[in-house]
Amino acid sequence: MTITSTDETNAQTLPYSHELDWPEGLTPWTVIDETGVQGEPYAHFTWMRENHPVLRVAHPQEDVYFVSRYADVRKGMRAAKIYRNQVNDEVPFAFPTLMDGSAHMKIRKVVAAGFTPKAIGMVADRVRDVATEVVDAFSAQGGGEVTEALNRPLTMATISGILGVPYKDVEQFDSWTESVWAWFARVSRMAPGLPGDEEVSQDLFDYLGGILEDLYRQESEAVGGHIARAWVSDGTLTRQQAIELCVFVFIAGFDTTTRLMGGSYLVFRDNPNLLDRLNERPEDSEKFVEELVRFRGPVHKAPRRLAESVEVAGATIPAGSVVRLLLASANRDEAHWGPTAGVFDIDRDTEGHFGFGHGVHQCLGSPLARLEARIMFELLASRIDGVDFDSAHDLALLKGNSLTNGVERLTVKVNARRR
Template structure:
């Protein structure tokens, strides 16, 4: 490791030492990374950050503030728990709104009154009564997906289990007909690509804007239909906030509906797929979930969110100079809070790189934190809990070959996790 790289961002800065200006830090690609770890990049286009936990551990120890070059502007990555917590708890200094003009009315892109307005609409829609309306649907789909998996002796987890479950659930929440699910899933994927291109420094596709407009047109039509039907769904509530109360504009209602749809399945499907990884790595977990389904399924999900939560980064823009780990990050900088790294910080959780169902997980950032905590977390917990309860009841073991059967996401700027995972399952004879 070069002397510059080693000393420019040392973990322990003596008291009284002036902070190092962020602009003097070496870039990630200028640092001598350990063998096997490629330099950290803003967008993981080569797939070297699919399993980033070794990167995170090294960053926490050697470069807790990491400066990464991007053609549009530098990005600073914060990897330690206390630093991430400080950023998450200082919304006036670390703004969610990183663009001067947010491309969509997504709560995760806004701050202040605009954020509060949208969050209030969603929060008042995601009440226990609304979630209870889809509980039976979640269980029916979970039962059907697990039965199909067991009957086939296994299958591809994302396409065969987690995606059908999460899309069916969120479509029920939003009042989308089952026959439209394949179409809407494709369009929502394209919208996410378009959104990432506009807001998260990610590459796009030639048709992402066209498909996004088609997606918004479909949701606009759905909102009008649900308003006429006086639907009690979340989308029905959003429609009334627009058409009856005037709280939302037409564009805000449509885009908020799109946000709920994408946020409602993308992360949960990755979380469920991650759960299969832990069931294979820790075979006794199935017995635990089977013997004590209510309590241990809740503990399993919470540790899974800490250990393999799919949302890895939270982008922010600073409103003033701010010091972290002896480095002064300048006002107006793009900062990415590494939530997944904070969740593996050994100073917060001993043996943090071990999955421990009995661990005390309070304080993890798997569902965000503070004013930007995930409103849909109860729904994600419900879906995951029911799915793994059913799976533990009917399945004796889960097996796969990590080298052959597992592929991880790449090219994404915010989320991480399983892209595809093919497993073999052994059914329980009692089931």
């Protein structure tokens, strides 16, 4: 749609983030958080919802509009034909999160064929076995760095099992996917990337091509097997698309769940009674996971490209603009969740949160993430009764990312529960 002069005028009257009078302690919001000042962004979100629910932010490539209120985010997530998921002119990777319409549904259908309740149930024992092993060791030694000691081993073992990637290759796979994630973010999400990210990614693509061929010959029922058949038997995907889709499933399966579980230790430290409650009532781990996804969900932003101009909170955003729907802000909007939106409440009705997306882009792997987190927290609560750390020295939050937030590194001390 052609942008009208009214649209252009309205867009130009919106001040930029760096031109606003931000309150003391809050720096102007930026597209890429290269310094880490947006690692804990909830105070920013509160101010944005109250003062600038549509925030215009300058970026060298193009302006980006951030939308922060629940009602506006929900409207954007539901209007897939206007808020287009395909931000780039050409889709750089066969990732469902970069596509719309029939192309998106084709890719989504292939992945959904492998993420059945039966397939997820088949890895439940593996999840519990790995979680038990790492939690027992963690509690016995009085704590440690949670990402490497607990969260990453569990998520890696789980996603490799459901995807069909040999677990012995997971460590190498982890280093590869860091480069792929950086490359993806650089070419499609305005992030800076890493030196040599594209070249390193090619090694992973070569490796996965061989894995898919093996899974096809084995007639595997793993997600990777379904992807391989969509390539070899059905011709639904090209070889390159099949490989890229495998990469997406792996990254989406371990990175976000790892960060989700990392955020739980911040909650446990601030709410020490929760460990006792989960120990006494393990079934409440499901409620704990849902509130954690609302309160500290790792995916903070949903990028969109407008197919036509829209009016949001009294501001007109021009057609063709890049919009970022702030899921994490919507999940703490007092107008929807009430005055205690910024408080963790395990008994809250969390229906309608955006922690796993919404609408046609609802996360297919959410049942697997819920399974992993539920089992992890049940076991942790049965083994420890306290968590402590010094935020200034023991906690590092993710920076330089344009989509996700959360714990990058966290070293905690734990009190082993008498058993």
